[in-house]
Amino acid sequence: MLKSLSNYLDCSDFSLNYCGKHIYINNFIDILILEPEKIVLSMITGKIIIRGNNILINKLLDKEILLSGDFKSIELGENNV
Amino acid sequence: MFNKYYKIRVSGKNLRRFIKSLHNYGIKLNSISLSNSFFTAIVDKSSLDKLLDLKTYYKIEVLDGLGILYLKKLILSNICFIIFFFIGILYLYFLSNVIFDVVIVSNDFELNEKLYNELDNYNIKKYKFIKDYDDIQSIKKNILNKYKNNIEWIEIERIGTKYYVKLEKRVINEIKKDLINRHVVAKKDGIIKKIVASNGEVVKKVDDYVNKGDILISGEIHKKDEVKGNTAASGNVYAEVWYKVNVILPINYYEKKYTGNSKNVFNISFLDINFNIFDNNKYSNKDVTSFSIYDDFYNMFKISYNKEKEFIVNEDINLITNESIAVNRAKEKILSKLGKNEYIIYQKKLKTILNDSTIRVEVFFKVYEDISQYKYYLNEGV
Numbered sequence: 001m002l003k004s005l006s007n008y009l010d011c012s013d014f015s016l017n018y019c020g021k022h023i024y025i026n027n028f029i030d031i032l033i034l035e036p037e038k039i040v041l042s043m044i045t046g047k048i049i050i051r052g053n054n055i056l057i058n059k060l061l062d063k064e065i066l067l068s069g070d071f072k073s074i075e076l077g078e079n080n081v
Numbered sequence: 082m083f084n085k086y087y088k089i090r091v092s093g094k095n096l097r098r099f100i101k102s103l104h105n106y107g108i109k110l111n112s113i114s115l116s117n118s119f120f121t122a123i124v125d126k127s128s129l130d131k132l133l134d135l136k137t138y139y140k141i142e143v144l145d146g147l148g149i150l151y152l153k154k155l156i157l158s159n160i161c162f163i164i165f166f167f168i169g170i171l172y173l174y175f176l177s178n179v180i181f182d183v184v185i186v187s188n189d190f191e192l193n194e195k196l197y198n199e200l201d202n203y204n205i206k207k208y209k210f211i212k213d214y215d216d217i218q219s220i221k222k223n224i225l226n227k228y229k230n231n232i233e234w235i236e237i238e239r240i241g242t243k244y245y246v247k248l249e250k251r252v253i254n255e256i257k258k259d260l261i262n263r264h265v266v267a268k269k270d271g272i273i274k275k276i277v278a279s280n281g282e283v284v285k286k287v288d289d290y291v292n293k294g295d296i297l298i299s300g301e302i303h304k305k306d307e308v309k310g311n312t313a314a315s316g317n318v319y320a321e322v323w324y325k326v327n328v329i330l331p332i333n334y335y336e337k338k339y340t341g342n343s344k345n346v347f348n349i350s351f352l353d354i355n356f357n358i359f360d361n362n363k364y365s366n367k368d369v370t371s372f373s374i375y376d377d378f379y380n381m382f383k384i385s386y387n388k389e390k391e392f393i394v395n396e397d398i399n400l401i402t403n404e405s406i407a408v409n410r411a412k413e414k415i416l417s418k419l420g421k422n423e424y425i426i427y428q429k430k431l432k433t434i435l436n437d438s439t440i441r442v443e444v445f446f447k448v449y450e451d452i453s454q455y456k457y458y459l460n461e462g463v
Contacts (some may be wrong), residue, residue: 031104034097057100060110 006029018074020056020060023067031065039067049075085126086147092119093139108132123147167175168334178211181242189250192231196246199224203238205244261457262311264299266452267291271320281314291320297453321426324446326411329439330403335368342391347374350383357387364391404433406444415446423450 007013017024025041027047032047033040034057039050053070093099096115108131110122120143124132132141146154148311162406183205185193200206203220203427214219214276217237217327219273233251238242264280281298285291313460343362346357348371357363367389408430415425427447 031101034101036097056108056115057113060104060113063108064110076145 003066014045016048016074018071021068021070022070023074025065025067027063028065036069040077041065049073049077052073085150086123086152087126087148088123088144089129089132090119090121090123090142090144091139093137096120096139097140099137099250103132105453106131108134118448152219177242177401179242180205180207180209180211180244182207183244183246185246187246187248189251191405192228192248192250195228195231196224196248199227200244210241210388211244224296224350261313262300263313263455263457263461264296264300265314265316265453266320267293267295267297267452267458268319269293269322269450269452271317271321271322271450273297273454274449275319278314279316281312281316283316285318293451296456300458306422308459312326314455316453317451319449320452321398322448322450324415324448325431325442326414326444326446327406328410328414328444329441330407330410331442332403332435332438336395336406337392338395339390339392344389346384346387346389348387350385352381364389365379366394368392403428403440405439407433408444411444411446417450419448419450425449 006045012027014028015026016027028041028043029040030042032042036054036056037051038054041050042050050067050071051073052069052071055067055071057065058068059066083337091099096119099118100110100113100115108124108128110128113120113122129143132316142433145151159403166417183197183200187193187196200220203212203223204210204215205212205220215280221235221237225232229251230253231251231337232248234249239245239448265278270292271290273285273287273291275288276285276297277281278298281300282302283297285295285297294310299313300312301308302310302312343361343363346360348355348357350356370388372386372388374384374386376385376424408428412425412428419425425446426449428446431443431445433443
């Protein structure tokens with residue numbers, strides 16, 4: 001229980017929440033590509049590729065990012081791809 | 082708690098690459114709004130410092146402070162309004178906490194005066210601060226204690242800036258004598274005609290002759306010649322009582338008879354001279370009611386406004402008339418002493434004695450009259 005409580009308070013796992021025109025990503029490492037049609041973020045286990053139109057960053061913190069736009073696809077890939 | 086936030090505007094080319102690089106420098110951006118040539122974002126103080134330290138060709142402008150900075154700026158720009166607003170609030174609070182009037186709702190002016198003085202002692206008076214609930218309760222209690230013989234209940238109510246003091250006067254009833262043991266006794270001699278007893282033991286009967294002081298209704302309750310208890314006897318005993326009334330009248334008795342004529346005149350008197358102004362029809366016999374308008378210190382000169390009522394004197398009164406007048410006088414004398422339910426049963430002129438200058442008429446009366454009165458006594462055990 002303590003472990004789950006600690007994980008809840010100080011979560012270090014990668015998470016992605018998609019809701020309509022927003023995507024909220026937690027615990028990413030770096031922004032690899034930032035374009036209006038494509039954003040690539042690196043994470044511990046690989047990378048994530050988000051495609052769409054007019055993709056904008058609403059919020060950019062150390063490990064959090066909030067994106068908005070018309071999203072078309074979300075892909076997971078390995079670091080060397 | 083009060084972090085300082087700034088709204089910035091960054092302009093230049095390829096802003097997405099710049100945003101990407103800002104992340105690498107650990108600069109946190111909030112509420113990013115991106116357009117073609119610039120973007121705006123909200124950054125905290127540490128991020129702004131890092132941003133300004135960067136050597137870059139992007140143009141970075143700080144547009145506005147947010148959070149505590151914004152609050153500070155807002156306060157400073159509206160400082161006059163804020164100061165007067167608080168002064169207004171304080172003034173309103175001050176005015177609404179000052180007593181502007183104290184009203185005592187009572188008709189007893191003497192008691193009102195005492196209460197005003199008493200309230201003054203507790204600082205409940207004009208232009209003093211109002212009291213809180215506990216103080217009012219304590220003041221009420223103290224006043225009630227001090228005027229426990231005068232005030233039954235008191236309420237000090239605040240309506241706006243006025244204090245209304247409502248009170249109920251204490252009415253102390255005299256000790257009910259009904260609770261004391263007593264007899265009903267005869268206050269004069271007579272023959273009992275009616276007994277109305279509401280409490281006690283009736284010891285006389287109708288048509289019994291009683292002397293003054295005889296017990297009519299006893300407060301002692303007997304059972305087989307033994308006193309079993311005492312009570313406050315009450316009731317009315319009506320009896321036939323007798324009176325002899327003597328009326329003496331002078332033989333040259335005259336009678337005033339008002340004609341019904343009256344007038345108002347102005348009268349001037351100087352020493353012994355006395356005359357009415359514009360009075361052509363003088364009354365030979367008159368009753369005068371005088372209202373002084375002017376008189377000097379020694380009463381030598383006086384002007385007055387008189388009301389005169391004319392009467393004639395009927396001196397043609399013979400012996401028979403004199404007697405009947407005397408009898409009527411005697412009857413009036415008796416009737417004046419009688420109360421409710423009491424009346425004259427019988428009357429008779431006994432004798433008429435004629436002297437040189439007076440006539441004396443003796444009249445006998447039989448009267449139906451309440452002869453009861455209370456006589457209080459103590460128990461043997463007391």
